[in-house]
Amino acid sequence: MHKTVLLTLLVVLSPAAHADLRVFACEPEWRALAEEIGGDLVSADSATTALQDPHYIQARPSLISKLRRADLLICSGADLEIGWLPQLLSKANNPAVRPGQPGWFEASSFVERLDVPGRVDRARGDMHPQGNPHVQGNPHNITRIAEALAERMAQLDPDGAAQYRESALDFLSRWRQAIDAWEERAAGLRGQRVIPHHKSWVYLQDWLGLEELATLEPVPGVPPTAAHLGELLHVLGDAGDGADVIIRAPYQSDKASKWLSERTGIPAVMLPLTVGGSDGATDLFGLYEDILDRLLEAVP
């Protein structure tokens, strides 16, 4: 009898009984990064999948209960989630993950934001008033965010601090090697002229030296219109020699990119915007690998 009690106590008090750091990620790339750094110390969920537009989702009850139990919220921020996160936070009523708390981690605040507008005209529908939120397009941004995230996890879960820092060092060493290899592969893409559907790729363009000629959306967040596409066709000319590739994300309709591609001969390609967006994008490494595979195939 005494032996049983002692054994039970040992099991309860042993390090294996360490409670998980519960991570609520707004987008799959941050769930993937949390798992790279947190390993078996974290349990992570993502509010959106790679096949959903992160600007728009429903605040489902299952998400509210996950957010209520979360220790750490990781989102791109810069108003990417403005359409659904405030409502979710209010319903979840979890003080630990409110803005300004250690449990609130806004990934885009750790990198240099691009497209910060001088003057925002919300009436025209511009949905990037804090600068462009799609920061995962540049793997160097992931480096900075990973460093900050490891420190945040160590702060929230001091027992695991050494492990978070060690995992981050291991991840970053593999990550820097991967970036070197990607930059070598992508050297030929420099100067290619792209037409993305939405302004989802400004950080990728900045990284690879791609030139954005126009977007299929007339303004970020406003779906392509016949008038805008007609104008693009007019400017590009029937020969289509004014651009090299049209880009869309998996959750965007291919109608507009197909329409323009068929009339101009400019190749249209789907690129995964985050982990899970294609068969190859199984983790953060696969994401960039697959983006480059697809771009290099479209633009030989």
Ligand SMILES: [Zn+2]
């Ligand atoms: Zn956007």
